[in-house]
Amino acid sequence: MNTVAETRLTRPGSLEKNPRLSQWLRVHRDGTVSIYSGKVEIGQGILTALAQIAAEELGIAVERIRMVPADTAVSPDEGVTSGSLSIQDSGAALRRACAQARAVLLASAAARLAVSTRDVQVADGVVRAGGRSTSFWECADEALFDREIDDTAALRSPGDYRVVGKPTPRRDLPDKIAGQPRFIQDMALPGMLYGRIVRPPHNFAGLISLDDSKVKSMPGLAAIVRDGAFVGVLAEREDVAISVQRALRLAASWREADPPPRDVHAWLKEHAAEHRVISEKGNAGARSRATKTLEASFTKPYLSHASIGPSCAIARIDDGKLMVWSHSQGIFNLRRDLALALGMREDAVVVRHVEGAGCYGHNGADDAALDAALLARAAGGRPVQVQWMRDDEFAWAPCGPAMALNLRAALDAHGDIVDWEHELWSNGHSSRPGRGDSPALLAAWHLTSPHERPSAINMPLPAGAADRNAIPIYDFPNQRVVNHYVRAMPVRTSALRSLGAYANVFAIESFMDELAQAAGIDPIAFRLRHLKDPRGRAVMEAAARRAEWSRWKSTEGRGHGIGFARYKNMGAYCAAVAEVEVGRDVRVDRLILAVDVGLVINPDGVINQIEGGAIQSTSWTLKEQVKLGARGIASLGWEDYPILKFSEAPPVEVELASHPELPAVGAGEAAQGPTAAAIANAVAHALGLRVRDLPLTHERIAAAISQST
Amino acid sequence: MGERIQLTVNGAQREIEASSDTPLLYALRNDLALKGTRFGCGSGQCGACFVLIDGHPTPACDTPLWSVADKDIVTVEGLGAGGALHPLQTAFVAEQAAQCGYCTSGILISAAALLAKNPRPTEREVREALDRNLCRCGSHNRVVRAVLRAAQE
Numbered sequence: 001m002n003t004v005a006e007t008r009l010t011r012p013g014s015l016e017k018n019p020r021l022s023q024w025l026r027v028h029r030d031g032t033v034s035i036y037s038g039k040v041e042i043g044q045g046i047l048t049a050l051a052q053i054a055a056e057e058l059g060i061a062v063e064r065i066r067m068v069p070a071d072t073a074v075s076p077d078e079g080v081t082s083g084s085l086s087i088q089d090s091g092a093a094l095r096r097a098c099a100q101a102r103a104v105l106l107a108s109a110a111a112r113l114a115v116s117t118r119d120v121q122v123a124d125g126v127v128r129a130g131g132r133s134t135s136f137w138e139c140a141d142e143a144l145f146d147r148e149i150d151d152t153a154a155l156r157s158p159g160d161y162r163v164v165g166k167p168t169p170r171r172d173l174p175d176k177i178a179g180q181p182r183f184i185q186d187m188a189l190p191g192m193l194y195g196r197i198v199r200p201p202h203n204f205a206g207l208i209s210l211d212d213s214k215v216k217s218m219p220g221l222a223a224i225v226r227d228g229a230f231v232g233v234l235a236e237r238e239d240v241a242i243s244v245q246r247a248l249r250l251a252a253s254w255r256e257a258d259p260p261p262r263d264v265h266a267w268l269k270e271h272a273a274e275h276r277v278i279s280e281k282g283n284a285g286a287r288s289r290a291t292k293t294l295e296a297s298f299t300k301p302y303l304s305h306a307s308i309g310p311s312c313a314i315a316r317i318d319d320g321k322l323m324v325w326s327h328s329q330g331i332f333n334l335r336r337d338l339a340l341a342l343g344m345r346e347d348a349v350v351v352r353h354v355e356g357a358g359c360y361g362h363n364g365a366d367d368a369a370l371d372a373a374l375l376a377r378a379a380g381g382r383p384v385q386v387q388w389m390r391d392d393e394f395a396w397a398p399c400g401p402a403m404a405l406n407l408r409a410a411l412d413a414h415g416d417i418v419d420w421e422h423e424l425w426s427n428g429h430s431s432r433p434g435r436g437d438s439p440a441l442l443a444a445w446h447l448t449s450p451h452e453r454p455s456a457i458n459m460p461l462p463a464g465a466a467d468r469n470a471i472p473i474y475d476f477p478n479q480r481v482v483n484h485y486v487r488a489m490p491v492r493t494s495a496l497r498s499l500g501a502y503a504n505v506f507a508i509e510s511f512m513d514e515l516a517q518a519a520g521i522d523p524i525a526f527r528l529r530h531l532k533d534p535r536g537r538a539v540m541e542a543a544a545r546r547a548e549w550s551r552w553k554s555t556e557g558r559g560h561g562i563g564f565a566r567y568k569n570m571g572a573y574c575a576a577v578a579e580v581e582v583g584r585d586v587r588v589d590r591l592i593l594a595v596d597v598g599l600v601i602n603p604d605g606v607i608n609q610i611e612g613g614a615i616q617s618t619s620w621t622l623k624e625q626v627k628l629g630a631r632g633i634a635s636l637g638w639e640d641y642p643i644l645k646f647s648e649a650p651p652v653e654v655e656l657a658s659h660p661e662l663p664a665v666g667a668g669e670a671a672q673g674p675t676a677a678a679i680a681n682a683v684a685h686a687l688g689l690r691v692r693d694l695p696l697t698h699e700r701i702a703a704a705i706s707q708s709t
Numbered sequence: 710m711g712e713r714i715q716l717t718v719n720g721a722q723r724e725i726e727a728s729s730d731t732p733l734l735y736a737l738r739n740d741l742a743l744k745g746t747r748f749g750c751g752s753g754q755c756g757a758c759f760v761l762i763d764g765h766p767t768p769a770c771d772t773p774l775w776s777v778a779d780k781d782i783v784t785v786e787g788l789g790a791g792g793a794l795h796p797l798q799t800a801f802v803a804e805q806a807a808q809c810g811y812c813t814s815g816i817l818i819s820a821a822a823l824l825a826k827n828p829r830p831t832e833r834e835v836r837e838a839l840d841r842n843l844c845r846c847g848s849h850n851r852v853v854r855a856v857l858r859a860a861q862e
Binding site: 042043044045169170172173174176177178179180181182183185186188194237238239242306307308309310355356357358359360387389390604608609611612613614615616619637638639643644645646647649651652 | 727728731732735738739742743744745746747748749750751752754755757784785786788794798801802805806807808809810811812813814817833835836837839840842843844845846847848849850851852853
């Protein structure tokens with residue numbers, strides 16, 4: 001898309017919902033500009049990229065930009081910071097808003113200098129004409145921005161970019177590296193009480209009894225709050241809150257819940273509530289050429305977010321108003337469900353975002369906010385900080401859903417795929433707040449008058465959810481893709497980085513290798529003969545070149561593999577090559593990723609996201625699975641849920657395609673599926689046999705070897 | 710409710726009033742307002758709360774106050790000399806060696822202990838020294854580059 005075409009688009013990104021210029025920025029007399037975005041920093045560096053976009057269109061130094069933390073009282077409602085959409089949603093809106101702001105400021109400055117806007121020179125906000133000067137800062141007037149955003153102002157051409165496209169240091173990192181308070185966990189308000197929630201670290205169907213006689217007289221205990229099966233502790237000291245929480249857990253008697261199924265993947269296949277054909281095309285002539293048919297089943301376990309910092313929130317109720325500080329990904333949606341759960345009016349609730357530890361999807365952040373609000377009702381106007389403990393997070397935060405997949409395909413005599421079928425079984429991939437009649441917040445389901453727990457749902461295609469990336473990007477004459485939706489949830493599930501794309505791409509790309517092998521064709525050549533999309537071909541070829549794919553020398557126990565996808569079939573392109581060594585365990589020696597995100601806002605930011613995504617996907621693929629026992633989730637600490645260590649993290653090389661003329665898309669989730677597939681294919685290449693069940697642990701490999709002999 | 714306990718933190722004598730069983734983590738964060746040492750797991754398995762105790766990286770979350778009364782405690786805030794950043798911190802900024810930054814303090818503590826003992830570590834030695842620290846965002850390689858860079862300077 002060129003810039004001329006783009007200027008004709010009205011209201012891109014989040015402008016549709018937030019059309020006033022004053023919603024997006026304010027210019028200050030001190031030479032700074034406040035930018036209001038509804039998107040939030042979750043460790044991905046978005047505030048830096050958005051500041052670059054704003055500075056670029058305003059034509060000012062990026063240091064002049066102040067990014068205002070998202071706040072329901074002052075920020076535009078941009079929904080949820082998810083789906084690798086912040087650059088598209090907020091970036092596109094800010095680009096247009098800041099271009100118009102610059103035009104408005106220039107007109108005001110020219111009027112002040114009594115000249116035409118054609119006769120002024122402007123640099124970094126200073127406007128000059130005929131020896132006189134003024135500035136954007138002198139012209140700052142709130143009334144100037146009290147107008148609708150339209151498409152009259154010219155956008156800066158990508159060829160002229162000075163800030164966008166340059167590696168830009170993250171604005172939040174200096175504080176974080178210096179150990180300065182920055183996270184919600186670090187906030188300390190005057191008079192703040194420390195709260196903990198007394199939940200058993202397993203499923204339960206109700207609270208039978210709670211004997212608090214032993215802890216009641218504990219010095220420093222401020223209150224024990226009980227509402228139905230919701231129990232919380234307030235204390236003057238944090239260590240006291242923890243001691244009381246632990247004691248009460250032991251003193252409570254819980255009604256047992258139904259155990260989860262023993263074989264989750266078999267259970268999923270038996271419990272689908274809806275069967276939706278999401279893609280179907282037929283060509284009988286091509287199908288009749290089939291000479292060989294392959295079938296395979298793949299599985300992915302439940303995954304935990306496993307952020308290093310468990311969820312946290314602060315709440316204060318004062319004069320009937322609730323103020324909440326949260327690391328939620330969607331502060332407006334959280335506000336809606338808080339009001340619903342607490343029986344308050346939405347306009348009596350304000351939610352302000354404060355940064356938390358790394359967020360990879362819908363974790364416990366929103367739940368902790370309701371926990372804090374419920375305790376704040378008993379705090380007499382004092383603020384309350386609730387910090388989940390490690391086992392709270394593992395036991396109660398939603399998991400990324402388990403999935404089962406069946407694939408079937410037919411080859412003709414030339415080694416071309418003439419028929420393709422893909423079926424998947426999964427719970428929904430989103431149970432985020434703000435979308436249903438009942439609050440999607442944990443504590444709401446445990447109150448004396450409990451709210452109903454909503455089931456996780458799937459967002460519709462083309463982005464999709466369980467079926468994200470289930471429709472192959474390759475060109476097959478016959479194909480059928482079916483999404484079997486399972487509503488009943490033995491384990492609470494919601495969005496985890498890339499949703500269904502991780503499992504779908506793992507399965508599709510594993511199966512492509514199986515078909516290539518059956519056809520006797522090199523895996524990359526095999527993919528290229530089925531792929532027309534030039535940008536897809538380019539990243540695959542770039543990864544192959546960087547990895548010197550064709551010069552691979554096979555040695556005992558070593559293998560290489562490729563994985564490729566375009567995220568959501570409409571976002572970033574990513575091809576990954578993995579080189580592995582299989583001994584007792586799989587060791588990834590090297591990862592090469594080639595990526596095309598269109599226009600790159602912050603090259604180092606994109607590389608950081610791709611490196612991080614690739615390493616996290618390596619961890620999921622080699623090590624991670626939520627363990628289930630009779631009482632639900634049984635992996636409650638790092639000893640039961642190991643993640644990749646420093647000595648296990650592979651070197652990662654990233655190649656970025658340069659397409660400044662193309663729209664910018666997000667990078668945060670592009671690497672998850674391709675990396676998993678590349679590793680699985682490399683393991684199959686090394687072993688000469690395939691493991692189709694994630695994670696690729698020693699036990700899984702040993703089982704695959706024993707089955708094959 | 711507590712007793713008076715003397716601690717040596719970042720070279721200064723500090724006195725707090727708390728039970729002697731209180732984990733050091735909460736004394737640092739809440740009594741002394743040193744928030745850079747962070748809670749991660751409460752059982753010494755993630756490294757987010759590492760501090761140096763007599764030079765050894767130690768989880769503050771399961772270290773009771775009574776055990777450190779006569780020890781030298783250094784937190785991330787005290788790594789640099791005279792309020793300046795430690796060379797490791799400068800290198801972390803230069804390498805943009807973080808994503809969320811939550812695990813960073815504990816990693817800096819482990820790295821500082823390594824460099825004090827072994828000023829010119831190999832990459833492998835750096836990785837092994839950091840194996841007790843978990844990072845979820847996948848910043849491992851940037852962190853290793855930053856530690857090696859600090860060792861060069």
